[in-house]
Amino acid sequence: MLGSLLKQIVSGMEAIPEDISRAFQEEKKAIGGRGPQLSDIVKMLQAITSSRIFVCIDALDECAAVHRVKILDSLNQILERSQGTRIFITGRPHIRAEMEKRLGRKVISVSLCLNEKDIIRYLRVRLGEDELPDAMNESLAADILEKIPGIASEMYVGQ
Secondary structure (H helix, E strand, C coil): HHHHHHHHHHHCCCCCCCHHHHHHHHHHHHHHHHHHCCCHHHHHHHHCCCCCEEEECCCHCCCCCHHHHHHHHHHHHHHHHHEEEEEEECHHHHHHHHHHHHHHHHCCCCCCCCHHHHHHHHHHHHCCCCCCCCCCCCHHCCCCEEHHHHHHHHHCCCC
């Protein structure tokens, strides 16, 4: 994920910084032509995020816990050296404590709760836009409107 972030930032630059280009060339020479290691990527991100950069990471809770720890620790290292970097992370409430622990006082949490009425309204609109109306009968539509809103609101309840 952080390698992809590095690629996105570098691709928006007028020129690739020499130290980043050199690091990639050195890694190509290594046995098997591996890519840069996580610690190298973090150093590169620290070096190039001195200007104002906004990073958005969606659904961090879906990342395996072992990888999530590494990502959050790496983001913390980047934030410590890159004052202009802002990070927006979405995830379910159960990772909030982990984020606060790994990112310290740099975290501002906002809880969002889905309203079951909003989910039903959204589903009705989407069911009305169905391009294959013969594939949907009234019974299936009723099941969708009955079951999905309850499941969805349980998944995203804020604490």
